[in-house]
Amino acid sequence: VRKYTGEPYYLHPLEVSNIVSRFDVLAFPVALCHDVLEDFEYTNCTEEELKEQLLICGYPDNEANLIIEQVKELTNQFTSKTHPHLNRAERKKLECERLATISSTAQTVKYADISHNAFTIMQHDPKFAKVYLKEKLAAVNVMQAGHPQLRYICLKQLQDSIQKLNKNE
Numbered sequence: 678v679r680k681y682t683g684e685p686y687y688l689h690p691l692e693v694s695n696i697v698s699r700f701d702v703l704a705f706p707v708a709l710c711h712d713v714l715e716d717f718e719y720t721n722c723t724e725e726e727l728k729e730q731l732l733i734c735g736y737p738d739n740e741a742n743l744i745i746e747q748v749k750e751l752t753n754q755f756t757s758k759t760h761p762h763l764n765r766a767e768r769k770k771l772e773c774e775r776l777a778t779i780s781s782t783a784q785t786v787k788y789a790d791i792s793h794n795a796f797t798i799m800q801h802d803p804k805f806a807k808v809y810l811k812e813k814l815a816a817v818n819v820m821q822a823g824h825p826q827l828r829y830i831c832l833k834q835l836q837d838s839i840q841k842l843n844k845n846e
Contacts, residue, residue: 681801696789750783784823
């Protein structure tokens, strides 16, 4: 289930896919799978299992491999589990630098993911939203290779949400 809403978790990747499909239909399978490796403790899905499922769905081997590579690009590398010696700010800074280098397709999916998560967090946890929105604004500012219109929408949403939070203080 989703942390803030209690909704089934699969609704998040579906919504991210829905957002992405309006801008880059080829990014749809990446968006649909974007969290399966990162959230292994919930999905129990390995790269091998993801590839098997993509092949079953009819993706050729090379396309399945590309989708998996892009999903891996979207998988957070600097977590408290993998880098316990770093504080949150240091991990997010490193993650920001990494996100600036990922593929344009992965960046497009990340814009949609951030947009959907920001909306949910703003509604359900305004206190955490203050931290989250600033972190994500920094990330989107350096991710410049994705779909420009979706990037603009995401930036505007983040800026407007930060401004709204600041007004409510």
